[in-house]
Structure formats: C-alpha cells, structure tokens
Amino acid sequence: MSKQATSKQTHVSELLDLFRRLGYDGATLAKISQTTGLGKASLYHHFPGGKDEMVEAVLVALEHGSEQITAEMLQVQGDAPARLRKMCDRLSKVYDNGQKPCLLAALLSGSAKDAFRDRVEKLLQLWIRAIATVLTTAGMDETLACQRGEDGVMMIQGALILAQGLQDPAPFQRVMQQIPETLCRPLQ
Amino acid sequence: MSKQATSKQTHVSELLDLFRRLGYDGATLAKISQTTGLGKASLYHHFPGGKDEMVEAVLVALEHGSEQITAEMLQVQGDAPARLRKMCDRLSKVYDNGQKPCLLAALLSGSAKDAFRDRVEKLLQLWIRAIATVLTTAGMDETLACQRGEDGVMMIQGALILAQGLQDPAPFQRVMQQIPETLCRPLQ
DNA sequence: GCTACTGTACCGAACGTTCGGTAAAATTGT
C-alpha cells in the first residue's frame, strides 16, 4: 500500500505548513529541504518551477480542500447554523484550533508574486460566496448575506491573528463557536 | 522650524510603512536604503543594532501612538458608541481606509524575533483592554466586555486582511462603521 | 537499458553587516 513513506501529497502538506508559518520569504529552500528531507535536486525534480511552483502546488491543494469543505457544508441536512457549525468544525482542524496561521494571510506580506494574489483573492471570494449561499438558502436577504459572508471570513482571519499574537488559542476557539449563530442573526 | 527635511521620526514612519507592507524578511536593507534615501552605512549610524533595532524603533513609536489614541478615546465626552467611533476614525486614518496592512500582523510571519512577539502581544492586549474599559465604564459586564475587546481587535485585523486580499477597501470601511454599534450590542 | 530519483558540487546574485573615510556642525581651549 505505502511504497513510499513520503508521497508527493505529504510533501505538499509539509510545504503548506512551512509557507503559512514562515511566509514566502521566510520559507527558504534550506528550510524546505530540511523539513521535507529532500535535497535541492530532488525538490527541483518534483517542482521544476522552483519555489513559486511549490507555492502554486500548495494553493492548488488548498483550493481543492476549500471546495470540498464548502461542498460538504452545503450537503449538511439541517438549518443554516448547523451547516455553518459543520464548516467551523472542519476549519478548526485545518487551523489546529487556532495554533496554525492561515496561508492566505501569510502570502499577503513579502515578495509573494502577483499570481498568488489572484489565487488568494479567488479563494477568499469562494469562502464568502459559500457562506452567503448558506444564508440566502435559509431565506436571508442577498445583500446582507454577502456582508455576512465577508464577516465570517473576516472573523476567522482576525481570530487567527489574535491567537497567533496572543499566543493563546482561546479567542479563536470562542469565536469559532459563536460564528454559526452570529452570522445568522437578523439585522437589528 | 524645519532645519532637517528628513528627521529621525520621518525615517521611523517610512520604516513603519515598509515593514508592515513587506514584513520583516521582505523589507531588505536595499529597499530600506532606497525609501529612506539613506545609505546602508548611514542606517547603521542611526540604528547600530541593525534591522532589529529599526523594527524595535517602529514598535516603540507604535506603542506611543496606540497609547495616545486609546487615551483620546477615553477622554471623549459621550456614550460608549461615541467613544468607539472616535477610535475607529483614528484607526481608519492609521490604516489609510484599509489600504495599508497592520504591522503587528506582518511581524507574525517570517523570521521576526521572539522579542517582537512579546511587544506584539503587549500591544494587542493594550487595545483589548482599552475597548473593554470603554464598555465596562458604560455598564457592561466585565467578562463580556473583555470578549468584546477581543472581538473588536479581531474584526479590525480580519477586515484588514480581507481588504488586502480582495484588493478592495470597501469591506474594511463597512466594518469600521459597524464596530461601534456591534461591540455595544447586549447579549441576546 | 531506461526512467525516476537523489547527493554533491557549484554558480551568480542578494543578503545583512562592517570598514575606511569625507564634510560639516558643535564644542572646546585660549
């Protein structure tokens, strides 16, 4: 079954961890080589495009994972809060309960290429629209639902920064618990 | 009045702009030299400790500015929403209506030293406590006020990331308008 | 024998930092 102890997918998830923790500039080839256990030559065999192609591969994997989670969320039987709860559960694991930062935020600083910016933008909009779809399906006004989509992504991103900055995952965990209800609350 | 066109404070604010836009690793000495107009050697005259001392100086300036804004907020005559509105007005200028990222978030990625992490943590807690103080003064429960302090910082940080990621300041501006009311809303 | 993969050695460029030195302002001695 497992001919290789370290498949390409394993390497991609190792790269994800590196890039989101250190950013594009901080993740040097030396560190990448060290954490993957691959020499430079091996890295350039798997990713001929170099560092950029590694980020590219990580982003593709992230797009795939995002589409899967959002699709799962929409397939959940139940009301809007139940669906959002499913999303938050999945994302809590992705971010290790707030202990791991978000790649998208990490790629916004430094020498990250403009091509990445486009992918980041697309990914953020994917999540915004997914949340908005859940809310409009539950009968919420279209405009408000879009705002709440933005609010959801915003809260998660902000909670991650707070958790990193305070070196305490508690605020993240609290926010992730409150999000399903907060986003569904009607306009007061 | 202005004997020097470029004072040390000017250089510090230029450094702030560079570090928050490019992060610690992305802000190379070459770029720093270019944007300040000072040669590399001159930079080491003003900041003998090198890049780290530059970040240190920027953080000190940021602490000073934060204490000033939070103090202003507490001196505003009026209810809690009015005070928070003052805070949001000042912060909107600091972040150029969402077009400029936050230094604290930028320093969380990359090779930023642990000494910076402590200062970042202190600064985040300063803001959380300031918001909480406004709310408790207005009669809100202590525990909830602290949570709302976290929520406030979190929303601002998240809104900044969203504005950067979507390359659109609109979500940031909307959130900054809503924050004064959102944070004061009683538990439902 | 052929493809997939890897270790080693190497490259030019850029990194943060230091060196040696210049020009002017401020301070001091008389």
Add this chain to the structure above:
DNA sequence: ACAATTTTACCGAACGTTCGGTACAGTAGC
C-alpha cells in the same frame, strides 16, 4: 574671536554568508 578638536551625519565599497537555482554523476527499480 578664532583655531583645535570632537561629534554627528553620511557615503561607497567590500566583507562573509546565504539566497534561489543549475549541472552532473551517480543509484535504484522496472
């Protein structure tokens, strides 16, 4: 008042190191 001296501000060039990336000779598995 003025020359001597120190301090301050600045710079170009170079330091050693690390960067991302390449060339090539292998080795393992089919």
